[in-house]
Amino acid sequence: MAEQLRNLTIEDRKGPLTGRVFGANGCTLKPAAPAIRISLRAGAEGMAAAKKVLGIALPVKPKSTALKVDLACLWLGPDEWLIIDSADSVLPEKFAKLGNSLLSAVDVSHRNTAIIVEGANVEAVLNSGCPQDLSLDAFHVGSCSRTILGKSEVVLFREAENRFRVECWRSFSDYVWKYLADAAKSA
Amino acid sequence: MSFSVNTGANRIAGKGRLSPAKTVTFTFDGRRLNAMEGDTLASALLANGIHLAGRSYKYHRPRGILGSGPEEPNALMNIARDKARRQPNVRATCQEVFDGMEAHSQNTYPSLTFDVGAINDVLSPFYGAGFYYKTFMWPKAAWKKIYEPIVREAAGLGKSPDEADPDRYANRFAHCDLLVVGGGAAGIAAALAAAKSGKRIILADENPELGGWLRAETSATVDGIPAAEWAAAKQAELAAMENVTVLTRTTAFGYYSHNMVSMAERVTDHMSKPDADLPRERLWQVRANKVILATGAIERHLVFADNDRPGIMLASAARLYLNHYGVAVGRNVGVYTACDSAYEAAFDLADAGVKVVAIVDPRTDVAEALLASANERNIKVLTGHAVTGTKGRLRVKSMTVEPVNGSAKESLEIDSLLVSGGWTPSVHLFSQSRGKLKFDADSERFIPDIHVEECVSIGSCNGTDEMEAALSEAMASAKDAVGGRAATAPKVAGFGSMSGHLIGSAKGAGPDDHVKAFIDFQNDVCAKDIRLAVREGMHSIEHVKRYTTTGMASDQGKMSNLHALAIAANALGKEIPEVGLTTFRSPYTPVTFGTIVNHAKGDLFDVTRRTAIHGWAEENGAVFEDVGNWKRAWYFPKAGEDMAAAVARECRQVRESAGIFDASTLGKIEVVGPDAVKFMEMMYTNPWAKLPVGMCRYGIMCREDGFIYDDGVVGRLAEDRFHVTTTTGGAPRVLNMMEDYLQTEFPDWKVWLTSTSEQWAVIAVQGPKAREIIEPLIDGIDLSPEAMPHMAIREGRICGVPTRLMRVSFTGEAGFEINVPADYGRAVWEAVWERGAPMGMVPYGTETMHVLRAEKGFIIVGQDTDGTVTPYDAGLGWAVGKKKSDFVGIRGLTRPDIVAEGRRQLIGLKTKDPKVVLEEGAQIVADPNQPIPMKMLGFVTSSYWSSNLDRSIAMALVEGGFDRKGQTLYVPMENETIAVEVCDTAFFDAKGDRLNG
Structure with a gap:
């Protein structure tokens, strides 16, 4: 019986926003491609161990990121990072091999989803719901922050001057999408 | 110069900065009028010779446009664009006209020019300061039937729109x-x-x-x-x-x-x-x-008798209407000022061809230059004089002038009077x-x-x-x-002077008088009202304000505050700084609720959370219920079924074959680190050290007071890694409480908490056929009862994707909870459904889940507990680690009142008539014939019809409940008293044989 059943593949991965598109007033929204995400918690020892797995040192400055090809390590707190790998990878397995004595690596690939917000008006659109200063001086390319958009927690990551990745929990994504669309319409 | 469209007889050719080429049409109380683009409603009305803009709040006195900006107390309008878009209390001085605008005056019945409420003006001796406080004191019964309806009818200006606001x-x-x-x-x-x-x-x-x-x-x-x-x-x-x-x-x-x-x-x-x-x-x-x-x-007016007639307005406003809007506010204008700046208004009007009847100035030392300029224009200046009265019902017709130090009265005909008491x-x-x-x-x-x-x-x-x-x-x-x-x-x-001022009562309006010299136009407060308030014992300006309501209207006393203060200080015989100033609070001008709410309306009012499986449930006819912000499938009715029938069928089917249930909303927290077990020992009442890897345990979390805070099944994935589940509603607060303890009490412990609630879609497959249904889909896990007994947790694959498979049951049946990464949730659900449907598996919702767990006597935190229930009260003492030396709540559980006899304890109730279903929340007594108020022993927490038992079942918190097993108690209801028997909470398969099936 088992052999008759089709195994699911990455193609079967359905994010909560799959298929949506939106654009208005020089701002577009689109769901980000599926990604691997790790919620990483670590002290000094754990950071050294994580560096070996990631091949890149974790950022230590608030709001900063460490980037390598498809990998983005987002500083969320003094001992907390969000690791996003946009290529399908075995990152969770690699961390699993490290064990749990030095750090906590938890697979949150599916907990979060992301919206790519892009366009000349992107700062104004995000500032409709996010109280942070998102001007280039205060939030330059490569900056990140866990913050709020309206009533939802989000993680902002500025990928380019006019492009942000907005990470949020999957069941909040419908709200975040609609909030951004509403904001873009009235920006 | 002639205009193609007549935008009002008082438009002065060549004056103002609006373009005659751009005109709009609007209506005022149904009358069609033209205006220029850029006009405010006030300037457009004035251009059309309309000063009368509304009726005052208390006395219904005719009122005109007084200012030119946010200070305007009189000209409050209802502005409509269409049926749904109408806003009351808009200041005509701030609202720009647009083509098609409908403006309506307020507080008028049946019309602006004839208003029956004006009888209040005649009755005004009875409407003094503190009127409401004094009049509506007794009899008490009159409040509901007479006073309150009158006050409600009279209170407030304008009418709120009766349709939902369609704007963004x-x-x-x-x-x-x-x-x-x-x-x-x-x-x-x-x-x-x-x-x-x-x-x-x-x-x-x-x-x-x-x-x-x-x-x-x-x-x-x-x-x-x-x-x-x-x-x-x-x-x-x-x-x-x-x-x-x-x-x-x-x-x-x-x-x-x-x-x-x-x-x-x-x-x-x-x-x-x-x-x-x-x-x-x-x-x-x-x-x-x-x-x-x-x-x-902001310019102040002057406080003198009958200073509120239409046509009386601030000098600065008149000047702005002339020079910016090209509108002359009158043709025969008087000026009453204690400030130099009003002279400029008079001069500009005179230069535009308007007759300035006289400038009346109480000062005797007016600057020579101003007097000379007036002289050049043949304007009579009466220094050392005051205006002590006006006449004219719907528009000022004359003013009475007399010397400040004298009584020789002179009446001058005017059609407008510009006033200035200086600048605030x-x-x-x-x-x-x-x-x-x-x-x-x-x-x-x-x-x-x-x-x-x-x-x-x-x-x-x-x-x-x-x-x-x-x-x-x-x-x-x-x-x-x-x-x-x-x-x-x-x-x-070329800028003029703004010096000179007069605050408080001008001549004739004090120190002791009965004239209507208005301070606060919007709330109809006169100088005499302030003095009355002081006489009646209000010595603080904050009390005077509340007693007289001066400065409490929507303009917040922008023009009136200093006048009120000066009059109060004078009546108290104190200096102004000793009396103090009332506090300014936001908003500076009224702000619409729409602006404050902004995006948070409709879909964005609050977050609506949906699981990965929501779409399937929707397509398969689920009825949803709100659980916190979540939408959860409540029951899955088939054609023709009502809720009771659907739930009864679902309940039977789960125990007969199998059911599939979306448990994704359960809170999940991953507890990881060398001190993970130490932390779990601290946060939960249960012992964890000896829980083997690969096994689960039902855990209870208390607050420090020993009362149940949350519960859930916890699986040990490794020595130092736990998969903790919480209630759906408890997920955020449990994580908060854990983090709080970790960060404040145990910051040196090496353990980290991560919310994984949304990482995993949870598919519960429950019932005798559960194993048979899922077995072919699973890779790498031996599902046999020996290899995977009740309360085991395993990691492996289902349909090729990773799973944390838990053999747990909230139904009393053998069953599994399949955790899969959420993006695969629906695909795995559908695979399980395809397997199970032909075997009699049904989808079931939260209602069936509630019934099935109640049949087993499993509690729901927040339903069977209310924040005053300990694990012992809930009959869960077995879940408290007796050998533990510490956990959150351990000391709370030893408090004298917690260990005393007679606490409410959770027990089962069976109605003597098995067909009667109790109401949740119903009160329970020992003797239904005792006098009222009866001694209440407790209340029903959960109550359902059980199709599996073919009778009703209930749980209740009852004083000393554990010792009452077998007793008959009573539930008095409105129309009947229901007899019940106290029993165990486990109604079905009390021994739990089915769990191991």
Whole structure:
């Protein structure tokens, strides 16, 4: 019986926003491609161990990121990072091999989803719901922050001057999408 | 010059800055009128010779347009665009006309010119200060039937719209180096000087264009060009700068801590046919490094008898209507002023061909230059004189003039009367910022003294009336805000004087009189009301304010506060600073709820959370219920089934074959680290150290008081890794409480918490056929009962994707909870469904889940507990680790009242008549025949019809419940008393044989 059943593949991965598109007033929204995400918690020892797995040192400055090809390590707190790998990878397995004595690596690939917000008006659109200063001086390319958009927690990551990745929990994504669309319409 | 469209007989050819080529049509109380684009409703009405704009609140006296801006107390209108878009209490002086606008006067019945409520004016001796407090005291019963309906009918102005607001509203958070509030001369100059630094600057002004009072000037110049032209040129210059945001039609209404200023931008209220995507209004929440307040000053009226007739208005307003809007407010104008600036209004009107009957000035030392200018224009100036009365019902017809020190009365015919009692600095925002004001004895007004926030006041809001000095302040403030060298102030010429003032009662309105000399027009408060309040014992200005309601209308006493204060001080025989000033609070002007709510309406009112499986449930006919922010499938009715039938079927089917249930909303927390088990021991009442890897345990979490806070199944994935589940509603607060303890009590413990609630979709497959259904889909896990007993947790694959498979049961049946990464949730669910459906598996919802767990006596935290229930009370003492030396709540559980006899305990109830289903929340007594109030033993917490048992079942919290097993108790209801028998909470398969099936 088992052999008759089709195994699911990455193609079967359905994010909560799959298929949506939106654009208005020089701002577009689109769901980000599926990604691997790790919620990483670590002290000094754990950071050294994580560096070996990631091949890149974790950022230590608030709001900063460490980037390598498809990998983005987002500083969320003094001992907390969000690791996003946009290529399908075995990152969770690699961390699993490290064990749990030095750090906590938890697979949150599916907990979060992301919206790519892009366009000349992107700062104004995000500032409709996010109280942070998102001007280039205060939030330059490569900056990140866990913050709020309206009533939802989000993680902002500025990928380019006019492009942000907005990470949020999957069941909040419908709200975040609609909030951004509403904001873009009235920006 | 002739206009193609007649925009009013009082439009003066060649005056004003509006374009005769652009006209609009609107209606006022149903009458079609023309206006020019850029007119306010007030200027458009005045152009058409209409002063009468409304009826006063208490006495229903006819009232005219008094001002030209946000200070307007009288001309409050209902403005409508269409049926759903109508807003009451809009100040006609701030509302721009647009084509198709419908304006209606308020507080009038049956019409503006004939109003039956005006009888109140005749009865006014009975409506003195504190009227409501005195009159409606007794009898008590009269409140409900007589007083309250009358007060409700009389209270408040305008009628709220009766349809949902179809407009969109927006919000914008903004940051800047400098926020300049007010775009008059000082604000423009400060913004310009600061803008050269390249720093981020926001300049906000409430009007459609910058300039402030410069718009009322004719001959004055800045930098050698006419003042209003200078303002327009500088507005364009600022708007073109990348680092400057100029916001017009934007009122800064709130000043909060750390330089957070809230502003309302009116985006479409002036447009005839706004783009549907445009928000009507936008809330700006600006965090500024520095704030420059250049909010200007507001002219006061004078307090004299019958000073409220239509046609009586502020001199500054009349001047603005003439010079900006090209409207003469009358043809035969009197002026009553104690301030120099009103002379300029008189001169401009005279120069435009209007007859100025006389300038009446109580001062005897009026500047020679002003007197000479008046003389040149043949305007009679009566210095040392006062206006002591007026006549005219719907429009002022005459004024009575007499010497300040004399009694020779003279009546002069007029059709308008311009008044000025001097200028009150607009210190509202400064005061909101907790800045301290000081009383300037010379000018008798309050001006900013000590700033608390990073802000500075410049220009006339700082008491600096003189233009050259105001612009110097602007330069200094700009330098202070952005650094660098101070710029040179623009050269100014031709600005008039703003000196001279009179506060409190003018001649004839005090110290002891019965005339109606109005202080607060909107709330109909007269000078005598203030004195009455003082006589009746109100000695604090805060009491006087509340007793008389002066300054409590929607204009917040912008014109009246200083008058009220001066009269109160005079009556008390005190100096003004000793009496004090009432507090200014936000908002500066009324703000619509739409602006405050902005995006948070409709779908965005709150977050609606849906699981990965929601779509399947929807397609398969589920009815949903709200659980916190989640939508959960409640039951899955088949055609023709009601809820009871669907739930009964689902319940039977789960126990007969199998059911599939979406448990994704369960909270999940991953607890990881070398101290994970230590932490679990601390947070839960249960022992964890000996729980083997690969096994689960039901855990209870208490607060420090020993009461149950949450519960859930916890799986041990590794020595140092736990998969913790919480209730759906408890997920955020459990994580918060855990983090709180970890960060504050045990910061050195090496353990980390991560929410994984949304990482995993949870598919519960429960029932005798559960294993058979899922087995073929599973890879790498031996599902045999020996290899995977009840309460085991395994990691492996299902349908090729990773799973955490738990053999747990909230139904009492053998069953599994399949955790899969959420993006695969629906695909795995569908695979399980395809397997299970032909085997009799049903989808079931939360209602069936509730019934099945109740049949087993499993509690739901928050339903069977209410924050006062310990694990012992709930019959869960077995889950408290007796050998543990510490956990959160351990000391709470030893409190005398917790260990005392007679606590409410959770027990089962069976109704003597098995068909009767108790009501949840129903009270329980021992003797139904005892006198009322009866001694209540407890209440029903859960109650259902059990189709599996073919009878009703219930759980209840009852005093000493454990010792009452077998007793008969009673549930008195409205129409019957229901007898019940106390029993165990486990109604079905008490031994739990089915779990191991």
